[in-house]
Structures are given as structure tokens and as C-alpha cells.
Amino acid sequence: MAIAPDIIALIGNTPLVKLRGPSAETGCTILGKAEFLNPGGSVKDRAALFIIDDAEAQGLLKPGGTIVEGTAGNTGIGLAVVGAARGYKTIIVMPDTQSREKQDTLRALGAELVLVPAAPYSNPCHYVHNSRRIAGETPGAVWANQFDNIANRRAHIQTTAPEIWAQTDGKVTGFTCAVGTGGTLAGVAMGLRAENPAIRIALSDPEGAALYNWFAHGELSSEGSSVSEGIGQSRITANLEGLAVDAQFRIPDTEGLGWVRRLNAEEGLCLGLSSGINVAGAVRLAREMGPGNTIVTILCDSGLRYLSTIYNDDWLAAKGL
Numbered sequence: 001m002a003i004a005p006d007i008i009a010l011i012g013n014t015p016l017v018k019l020r021g022p023s024a025e026t027g028c029t030i031l032g033k034a035e036f037l038n039p040g041g042s043v044k045d046r047a048a049l050f051i052i053d054d055a056e057a058q059g060l061l062k063p064g065g066t067i068v069e070g071t072a073g074n075t076g077i078g079l080a081v082v083g084a085a086r087g088y089k090t091i092i093v094m095p096d097t098q099s100r101e102k103q104d105t106l107r108a109l110g111a112e113l114v115l116v117p118a119a120p121y122s123n124p125c126h127y128v129h130n131s132r133r134i135a136g137e138t139p140g141a142v143w144a145n146q147f148d149n150i151a152n153r154r155a156h157i158q159t160t161a162p163e164i165w166a167q168t169d170g171k172v173t174g175f176t177c178a179v180g181t182g183g184t185l186a187g188v189a190m191g192l193r194a195e196n197p198a199i200r201i202a203l204s205d206p207e208g209a210a211l212y213n214w215f216a217h218g219e220l221s222s223e224g225s226s227v228s229e230g231i232g233q234s235r236i237t238a239n240l241e242g243l244a245v246d247a248q249f250r251i252p253d254t255e256g257l258g259w260v261r262r263l264n265a266e267e268g269l270c271l272g273l274s275s276g277i278n279v280a281g282a283v284r285l286a287r288e289m290g291p292g293n294t295i296v297t298i299l300c301d302s303g304l305r306y307l308s309t310i311y312n313d314d315w316l317a318a319k320g321l
């Protein structure tokens with residue numbers, strides 16, 4: 001495609017990049033899917049496009065309509081990009097704990113940004129419940145509902161997984177990533193297992209999330225906390241339903257940040273913390289599986305989205321990191 005007809009056509013088909021340090025340390029080929037190269041700058045562009053296509057196909061989203069969503073930021077950015085290109089308004093509800101860069105990006109893209117205080121999911125003021133309420137009160141609006149709308153994981157079943165399979169010539173033997181909605185992990189797992197059921201699928205969970213204990217002991221409970229954004233789930237979303245994993249890892253922020261720093265300094269890759277946690281998980285999976293394996297993970301978004309947080313030593317020190 002020499003000339004893309006529009007920005008939407010540039011979503012997906014991201015390259016795989018060999019992670020030299022992680023590969024050398026483990027004797028495996030560890031590959032990162034460069035999702036930060038999507039037009040909106042993250043893996044969530046794929047889900048945003050599938051959710052909007054699905055709402056249009058169902059006749060829920062009409063010309064000039066509005067898309068409302070609760071998000072840690074990246075899904076909102078994806079919806080704002082696709083929405084602008086298709087003539088929709090976007091209203092994005094986001095906890096005020098998320099990075100300033102994501103807030104500014106949303107405003108720059110023309111989204112209406114509603115910042116709410118961080119609250120537990122059980123609280124009616126939680127950003128997800130807030131976004132559902134706003135969608136209900138706004139004429140011509142649809143609620144994207146990324147957590148429980150399985151158009152999200154379908155994006156990864158139909159695009160991310162087949163891309164990984166083709167780009168590795170079917171040699172991929174392991175895959176891991178962290179979970180926000182679960183669309184990426186469940187969708188890639190389903191898509192890759194349809195090609196080869198022996199591919200080992202692992203969850204890389206940040207501290208403070210409940211899924212590690214769910215997959216390890218069948219109980220939704222958590223310990224610790226994380227400064228990562230966009231990941232760390234406490235419930236089984238519709239996107240996660242039916243997913244079984246072969247291994248699960250709990251990754252402390254310090255381990256993820258260590259990889260963020262190393263990949264930046266040694267390989268020129270500037271990434272967010274969820275990518276660092278994913279790479280840490282890929283290294284653990286590689287050690288568990290042994291040399292010679294081909295392991296893929298997701299490089300979810302760019303570090304430029306976190307210059308004021310994880311790339312700021314004062315901020316890290318204030319967080320005790």
C-alpha cells in the first residue's frame with residue numbers, strides 16, 4: 001500500500017522487532033509486536049476500530065453520532081482517531097491518575113475529556129460506570145464498553161494473532177502479555193491456538209491485579225500495587241471469559257521498569273511500563289520453556305506517553321521506585 005486511503009487503513013500490520021538483550025539472555029528469540037507504531041500510538045487502536053465497526057454494523061452508531069468510553073487513555077485515543085476520521089464525536093471518561101500526556105493527547109484530538117477521581121470498580125463513580133451513564137444520557141451516543149464488548153478481542157483474533165503467525169512463519173512457540181480488558185491476551189491466545197494448540201500462553205500480571213491468583217489458585221484476590229497504566233484487572237471481563245493460560249507470572253514494577261530502562265538505553269526502544277512488564281514476562285516464559293523457543297509479546301505504547309511519570313526520576317522517587 002503506497003498510499004493509504006485514510007489513517008484508519010494504517011491500523012494494524014505492525015512489525016515484530018527482535019529484542020536483542022532478552023533474546024541473548026535466554027537463548028530464545030524474543031520478539032516484540034511494535035503496537036506503539038499504530039496511528040493512535042497503542043495496541044488499543046485495533047479494539048477501537050473493531051468496536052466502532054461493530055456499532056455501525058448493528059445500526060447503533062449513526063452518522064454524526066457520539067462514542068462514549070471509560071478508559072485509562074489509550075482506547076480513548078484510538079476511538080478519537082477513528083471517530084474523527086469517520087465524523088463521530090467522542091466523550092472520554094478517564095481517572096485523573098493517568099498520565100498528563102494522555103490527557104493532553106485526547107484534548108488535542110478533539111475528544112471531550114471527563115476526568116474523574118480514581119475509585120474501585122464497586123463504586124458507582126468508577127470511570128467505567130460514569131461513562132455508561134453519560135452514554136445513556138447523551139442523544140445519539142453509543143457506549144464502547146471495551147471491557148465487556150467482545151468486538152475488542154475479535155480484533156486480536158482476526159488481526160494481531162494472524163499477523164504474529166505469518167510474521168514468524170508459524171514458528172512462534174510462546175506468547176505472553178498483561179491484561180487491561182483482556183482483549184489482547186484472550187484474542188491472541190485464541191487466534192494462535194487455532195493455528196497451533198501447543199503454543200504456550202502466559203499471563204504477565206502487575207502487582208495489585210487479581211488475575212495471577214485467579215489462574216494460579218482460582219481466587220480473585222491481589223497483593224501489592226503498581227504504577228503501570230492500562231493494565232491490572234480485578235475481575236473476569238467478558239473478553240477474558242473462556243480463557244485458560246498455561247502459565248502465569250506476577251511482575252513487580254521494579255522488574256518491568258528495569259526492562260524499560262535497558263531497552264531504552266541498549267536498543268533505542270522507548271516504551272511504557274506495560275511493555276516493560278510484558279518483556280519481563282516474556283523473559284520468564286523463555287526461562288521456563290528453555291533455549292530455542294520463539295516468544296512473542298506486545299510493545300503496547302510509547303514511553304513518550306509517560307515522560308512526566310516513569311521517565312521522570314523525581315516522579316519515580318516520589319513513588320518510592
Ligand code: PMP
Nearest residue numbers: 074180181182183184230274300
Ligand atoms: N498496555 C497499555 C498501555 C494499555 O493502555 C492497555 C489497554 N488498557 C493494555 C496494555 C492492555 O490491553 P488489553 O485491554 O487488550 O488487555
